[in-house]
Amino acid sequence: MSPIYYVLSVNGLLFLFSVIFYFYPPKKINGLYGYRTPRSMANQDVWDFANSMFNKLFLQYSGIxxxxxxxxxxxxxxxxxxxxxxxxxxxxxxVIKTEQELNKNFDKEGNRKKK
Known part of the structure; x- marks a missing residue:
C-alpha cells in the first residue's frame, strides 16, 4: 500500500471523525456517541462540557x-x-487534556467547582 493511502486511511479517517464530532456533537448522554467516560456521563452539565472540550481538542490535534x-x-x-x-x-x-479540564472544573460527583 502506498504511504499516502495509508496515511489517508488512518489519520485522514481520524480527522474526518473529528470534523463530524465537532459539527454534530451529542446532545444527550448516551452510550454510543460522544466522549464517554464514567466521569463525563455523571450529569448533563459534565457531558456537555466534556464533549465540547474533547471535540475542540480532537479537531485541533487530529488536524496536526x-x-x-x-x-x-x-x-x-x-x-x-x-x-x-x-x-x-x-x-x-x-483524553488526558479533557480529563484535566474536568478535574479543574468539576468535583468527583459532577458538581461545578466554585472559583
Whole structure:
C-alpha cells in the first residue's frame, strides 16, 4: 500500500471523525456517541462540557497529526507504524487534556467547582 493511502486511511479517517464530532456533537448522554467516560456521563452539565472540550481538542490535534503524518509519508520512503503511533498519541493527548479540564472544573460527583 502506498504511504499516502495509508496515511489517508488512518489519520485522514481520524480527522474526518473529528470534523463530524465537532459539527454534530451529542446532545444527550448516551452510550454510543460522544466522549464517554464514567466521569463525563455523571450529569448533563459534565457531558456537555466534556464533549465540547474533547471535540475542540480532537479537531485541533487530529488536524496536526494528519499534516504531520502526510509530511512524514513524503519524507520517509517507507512508513509502517508511524501513522498509527501518531494517531494513538493524538487520542491519548485529547483524553488526558479533557480529563484535566474536568478535574479543574468539576468535583468527583459532577458538581461545578466554585472559583
Amino acid at each position: 497529526s494528519f499534516v504531520a503524518a502526510l509530511v512524514l509519508s513524503f519524507i520517509a520512503a517507507k512508513t509502517s507504524w508511524q501513522p498509527i503511533a501518531i494517531m494513538v498519541i493524538t487520542l491519548a493527548v485529547c
